[in-house]
Amino acid sequence: MTHRTVGHPAGLPDDPHAHVATPTPACPVEITLAALHGRWTTLVVRELLRGDRSYSELRTALPALSDKVLSERLAQLAAAGAVARDRRPGWPPRVRYALTPHGRRLGPVLQALWDWGAEAPMPTD
């Protein structure tokens, strides 16, 4: 794979991407990083891991996040199959955002990121 290198005790099947020499969007690692890419993305995911939310609830939870970026992030996560939009009929417009089953599996991913960062020594910089 692009990144297969990992000792993987569990062992995934050998993947051609494990050996690529250039960054490619087809690599699973790149797919995940692309889904989480950009400022605010992981915070939006965290918010949704706590339960489904409306657009304005997300804005309230993350006040410094602009409309533009929030829309962008939700679209990005939806494209990655992590978030589902639930548009309800009537007025005023009501839309609920929720993680898909696949999106909920980002929990362990964020956990892995958290764990590594939590043990990190002070940056040498």
Next chain:
Amino acid sequence: MTHRTVGHPAGLPDDPHAHVATPTPACPVEITLAALHGRWTTLVVRELLRGDRSYSELRTALPALSDKVLSERLAQLAAAGAVARDRRPGWPPRVRYALTPHGRRLGPVLQALWDWGAEAPMPTD
């Protein structure tokens, strides 16, 4: 935490960062994403997970990677405590790059990223 949200079966202690409303470099998730941030970074880590490498071995393994970015990535990973430089005396200059114990623990992190990306449905775009 900035991101603590995760169901964490293992359970980390409650962390103030788990609730921040704005992206902050102090959040463990941000720390890890910063360490892995930028193009080529994960590929460099993959290469080093296979064993220590010299500068030119890395360039050979990743031919499309420019000097500037390679230096940048190595410095970034060193600052994050993931990579150690081993400069040997004599001529010509010989330098070996190797993952630190902490850096080797990026293996499971990349594995988690790989696993999620590998199950991803085709992007809806």
Next chain:
DNA sequence: CTGAATCCCTGCCGATACTG
């Protein structure tokens, strides 16, 4: 061989304004 310095171009994100 191992890098650091420079230049330039592109893409990200924040602020503001506007629409269904």
Next chain:
DNA sequence: CAGTATCGGCAGGGATTCAG
């Protein structure tokens, strides 16, 4: 309420050049 459109500033990264 739930977004999109547009603009400007700044940081990321590729090519090239220079240095220890």
